[in-house]
Amino acid sequence: MIEKVRVHEIAKELGIASKDVLDKAKKMGLEVKSAQSVVTMEQAESIANYIMNGDESAQVQKPKVVKKTSKKVNEDTPEETKTDVKETAKASEEAPAKKEEAQPEVKPAAEEKQEAKAPKVEAKKEENASAPKAPKKETAKSTLKVVQPTVRPVIKKSGLKIVKKKKPKVEENYSIPQKQASVSSYGKMSAEALAELSRKKKSTTKQSPTSKKDQGTKLDIFGGSLSDVSMDMDDQVTLLDLNSTERAPIAPEEPRKPRAPKPAGRNANKKQAPRGRKVSRDKRKKYAKVTHEEEVVTHVEIPEDIRVYEFAEKLKRPMSDIIKVLFDLGMMMTKNDFLGADEIEILSEEFGVEVTIVDPKDEFNYVEETEVEDINAVERPPIITIMGHVDHGKTSLLDAIRKAKVTEGEAGGITQHIGAYTVEQNNKAITFIDTPGHAAFSSMRQRGTDITDVVVIVVAADDGVKPQTLEVINIAKESGAPVIVALTKMDKETANPDLVKGQMAEHGISPVDWGGDVEFVPVSSKTGMGIDELLENILLTAEVLELKANPEAPAKAAVVESSLEKGRGPVATVIVQNGTLKVGDNVVCGSSYGRVKALVNENGKQIKSVGPSHTSVVVGLNEVPAAGEIMMAMNSDKEAKEYAHKRYEYERNKELSKSTKSTLEDMTSMIAEGKLKSLKVVLKTDVHGSLEAIRSSLTELRNDEVKIDVISSGVGGITESDVELVSNSENCVLLGFNVRPTGSVKALAKQRNVDIRTYSIIYQLLDDMTGMLTGMMAPKFTEENTGQAEVKDVFKSPKGMVAGCLVVDGRLIRGGLVRVIREGVVAYEGELVSLKRFKEDVEEIGNGYECGVIISNYNDVKVGDVIETFKKVEQKVSL
Numbered sequence: 001m002i003e004k005v006r007v008h009e010i011a012k013e014l015g016i017a018s019k020d021v022l023d024k025a026k027k028m029g030l031e032v033k034s035a036q037s038v039v040t041m042e043q044a045e046s047i048a049n050y051i052m053n054g055d056e057s058a059q060v061q062k063p064k065v066v067k068k069t070s071k072k073v074n075e076d077t078p079e080e081t082k083t084d085v086k087e088t089a090k091a092s093e094e095a096p097a098k099k100e101e102a103q104p105e106v107k108p109a110a111e112e113k114q115e116a117k118a119p120k121v122e123a124k125k126e127e128n129a130s131a132p133k134a135p136k137k138e139t140a141k142s143t144l145k146v147v148q149p150t151v152r153p154v155i156k157k158s159g160l161k162i163v164k165k166k167k168p169k170v171e172e173n174y175s176i177p178q179k180q181a182s183v184s185s186y187g188k189m190s191a192e193a194l195a196e197l198s199r200k201k202k203s204t205t206k207q208s209p210t211s212k213k214d215q216g217t218k219l220d221i222f223g224g225s226l227s228d229v230s231m232d233m234d235d236q237v238t239l240l241d242l243n244s245t246e247r248a249p250i251a252p253e254e255p256r257k258p259r260a261p262k263p264a265g266r267n268a269n270k271k272q273a274p275r276g277r278k279v280s281r282d283k284r285k286k287y288a289k290v291t292h293e294e295e296v297v298t299h300v301e302i303p304e305d306i307r308v309y310e311f312a313e314k315l316k317r318p319m320s321d322i323i324k325v326l327f328d329l330g331m332m333m334t335k336n337d338f339l340g341a342d343e344i345e346i347l348s349e350e351f352g353v354e355v356t357i358v359d360p361k362d363e364f365n366y367v368e369e370t371e372v373e374d375i376n377a378v379e380r381p382p383i384i385t386i387m388g389h390v391d392h393g394k395t396s397l398l399d400a401i402r403k404a405k406v407t408e409g410e411a412g413g414i415t416q417h418i419g420a421y422t423v424e425q426n427n428k429a430i431t432f433i434d435t436p437g438h439a440a441f442s443s444m445r446q447r448g449t450d451i452t453d454v455v456v457i458v459v460a461a462d463d464g465v466k467p468q469t470l471e472v473i474n475i476a477k478e479s480g481a482p483v484i485v486a487l488t489k490m491d492k493e494t495a496n497p498d499l500v501k502g503q504m505a506e507h508g509i510s511p512v513d514w515g516g517d518v519e520f521v522p523v524s525s526k527t528g529m530g531i532d533e534l535l536e537n538i539l540l541t542a543e544v545l546e547l548k549a550n551p552e553a554p555a556k557a558a559v560v561e562s563s564l565e566k567g568r569g570p571v572a573t574v575i576v577q578n579g580t581l582k583v584g585d586n587v588v589c590g591s592s593y594g595r596v597k598a599l600v601n602e603n604g605k606q607i608k609s610v611g612p613s614h615t616s617v618v619v620g621l622n623e624v625p626a627a628g629e630i631m632m633a634m635n636s637d638k639e640a641k642e643y644a645h646k647r648y649e650y651e652r653n654k655e656l657s658k659s660t661k662s663t664l665e666d667m668t669s670m671i672a673e674g675k676l677k678s679l680k681v682v683l684k685t686d687v688h689g690s691l692e693a694i695r696s697s698l699t700e701l702r703n704d705e706v707k708i709d710v711i712s713s714g715v716g717g718i719t720e721s722d723v724e725l726v727s728n729s730e731n732c733v734l735l736g737f738n739v740r741p742t743g744s745v746k747a748l749a750k751q752r753n754v755d756i757r758t759y760s761i762i763y764q765l766l767d768d769m770t771g772m773l774t775g776m777m778a779p780k781f782t783e784e785n786t787g788q789a790e791v792k793d794v795f796k797s798p799k800g801m802v803a804g805c806l807v808v809d810g811r812l813i814r815g816g817l818v819r820v821i822r823e824g825v826v827a828y829e830g831e832l833v834s835l836k837r838f839k840e841d842v843e844e845i846g847n848g849y850e851c852g853v854i855i856s857n858y859n860d861v862k863v864g865d866v867i868e869t870f871k872k873v874e875q876k877v878s879l
């Protein structure tokens with residue numbers, strides 16, 4: 001069956017008067033008499049093309065007889081046709097306001113149903129002329145309202161305005177690609193309109209699925225066009241008038257930004273992701289608008305580990321924007337969560353920002369490494385580390401060297417242990433690192449502070465190579481520093497140097513006299529034998545190394561030991577690597593900084609400056625730096641502070657990152673370790689040396705079933721955050737060595753039920769921990785703290801220094817033990833010899849009362865100190 005369509009329907013679709021369609025059809029030679037006349041679909045298409053575009057090609061489809069006529073018509077009418085369309089366009093511009101009144105309001109239910117299936121093109125004004133002609137039934141069949149213009153020969157630039165109804169639902173088989181749809185909007189109006197018309201006709205006449213299929217192509221084109229309208233516009237779309245002579249330039253369709261492939265990360269499989277991406281595309285438009293008004297960030301440099309809020313700060317955008325985008329992508333992240341590489345990539349694309357990942361350490365890397373040799377560099381003394389198996393005589397050797405070589409008379413000959421010292425041999429200086437060599441060396445190596453020029457491995461000639469000797473050999477080999485072997489205890493009868501040489505050779509340390517390259521020097525710390533030879537050998541080895549430094553350069557020094565000292569605050573023993581460190585220098589040292597207030601040498605003497613390879617205690621830092629840290633002189637206090645602050649922030653973030661990220665890792669490792677139970681420990685000590693020693697001993701305390709896990713450690717008093725950390729961790733204890741909790745810290749610990757164990761003797765601490773791990777009750781004595789008081793005033797009395805105190809916790813008791821706590825660190829432990837209230841001796845004094853206290857043999861008590869009294873209570877050991 002041939003599909004047919006009435007003239008008035010064509011007119012309605014085209015938005016012009018039926019009369020005009022009739023005229024054109026007649027001119028084309030078609031036999032049409034009235035608006036009710038029918039034409040075939042092909043003819044209708046030709047008429048439409050003729051009217052809209054003056055398209056001759058369309059007419060080719062017509063029967064030959066008609067074609068001839070139509071050609072003639074075509075030649076005659078282009079101007080007229082154009083005017084018609086332009087008129088339509090013009091009228092449509094005025095259409096919206098009159099749309100409602102122009103259109104019949106009440107429609108049958110069937111009409112409504114039809115309308116729901118396709119958008120309508122509302123005929124404007126036209127109905128004034130054509131409404132009477134258009135019967136209601138026909139209107140019902142058409143699902144488009146055509147805006148019919150009054151005839152106005154004005155050239156329109158804007159073209160047609162199609163007003164879309166609220167229910168723009170199109171048939172499901174409208175699956176034409178976007179591009180095709182947009183083309184039809186501009187160029188194929190008539191054909192599409194007709195196709196749609198035909199479709200609607202079919203649907204109302206309930207034609208068979210086969211015939212529906214037949215006209216599928218046309219339907220698709222039109223449907224695509226309309227779906228395009230309904231997708232992209234809210235209520236109306238402007239179609240350009242193709243016949244306009246002053247055509248506005250058509251903006252080229254913006255190429256869609258290529259999207260990165262979906263990350264294969266942890267969110268890759270989330271179901272929400274595809275939906276989220278669609279939403280995020282919409283959001284992107286919104287963001288683009290916002291950025292116009294705000295500062296536009298196009299490039300950011302970020303560290304590898306960055307949190308959501310930090311990323312937002314970098315992009316100068318509200319954090320909620322970032323979280324929203326992540327959420328839409330199916331990633332539930334909070335402001336403190338770290339962004340992974342995938343997330344960063346997606347976010348950078350979403351926000352159109354170029355991201356460069358930088359090493360955060362560069363920000364505070366104040367140590368300038370230069371490959372170029374300093375022409376002002378002069379010879380500097382060598383720096384030596386002595387290492388060896390336990391009890392093989394390291395300390396004795398160091399003492400023997402010092403005794404033999406440190407100039408007598410300096411500071412009364414009393415030398416202080418400061419972690420490093422310099423001796424002289426043949427008017428040449430040699431600096432020894434005087435710390436338990438092994439630990440200090442390793443910790444410095446870990447930090448990349450290899451300051452040792454020559455390693456002296458101590459092996460007792462009467463004992464030979466032991467496990468720790470082997471460890472030391474490996475460390476020395478790894479460091480690449482030249483090695484000298486000191487065969488100690490040579491005064492002993494049982495000494496067998498050849499045996500040691502053989503053992504050492506087996507491990508790659510071959511003696512020179514055996515054809516190897518390592519000097520073996522027999523020494524005795526007891527008799528002083530071989531000390532000179534050892535030093536000579538050190539100097540010879542150093543000569544080969546051609547060690548140089550420039551004393552004029554800005555000071556660069558390595559921290560070998562550090563502590564919080566009573567009265568002096570944080571102090572650091574340093575060995576100067578380059579330049580000269582002077583009193584008054586502004587220095588930065590890791591996250592600490594300060595102005596050098598005093599320099600004290602190994603003889604306890606204050607010095608003004610310290611040069612390359614020499615050693616000194618530095619006073620004036622704001623906090624205790626870690627061993628192995630590099631101290632550097634800066635141009636200004638501000639510069640030093642900035643570096644320290646950046647470093648502090650970095651460390652803090654790293655710490656925080658650990659705490660938020662560790663849970664899973666912890667659990668994983670626990671699973672991996674099977675039944676392993678771990679006892680978590682937070683450790684605080686007064687000095688760095690003890691911290692390292694206790695921490696390493698604690699980690700060694702383990703067997704197949706249990707282990708100790710030091711989750712946090714540091715130098716200084718116990719703080720509230722230490723207590724918080726312990727209370728938030730399961731199976732965790734807080735250990736203090738020579739530090740005590742006071743005031744608010746103590747109160748918080750009580751409140752949180754946090755067990756704080758404090759010690760002043762290392763082995764007791766280790767015994768306790770061993771006991772806890774093995775389930776044995778190791779401590780035989782426990783402490784019972786009775787109370788604490790704050791020192792408000794101090795004054796002298798014949799019996800000693802009196803501390804005027806206010807009891808702030810518990811009660812102070814007479815005759816018991818007492819300790820003085822300064823800034824959380826135990827400054828003194830002794831006996832309380834006098835406890836008075838208003839000049840009267842009392843046995844004890846309660847909370848909130850004032851009293852006077854005298855501590856035996858201690859006159860250094862200061863305002864602000866905390867005095868604590870305690871008893872030792874014997875515990876029964878139960879097995």
Ligand SMILES: Nc1nc2c(ncn2[C@@H]2O[C@H](COP(=O)(O)OP(=O)(O)OP(=O)(O)O)[C@@H](O)[C@H]2O)c(=O)[nH]1
Pocket residue numbers: 388389390391392393394395396397488489490491492523524525526527
């Ligand atoms: N006869 C003799 N005894 C020595 C000599 N050197 C050290 N000793 C003794 O060996 C023991 C250990 O000496 P230290 O100097 O403490 O050994 P160390 O290697 O420093 O020991 P740790 O610090 O525990 O590693 C001490 O009892 C010393 O008196 C020596 O040359 N001759």
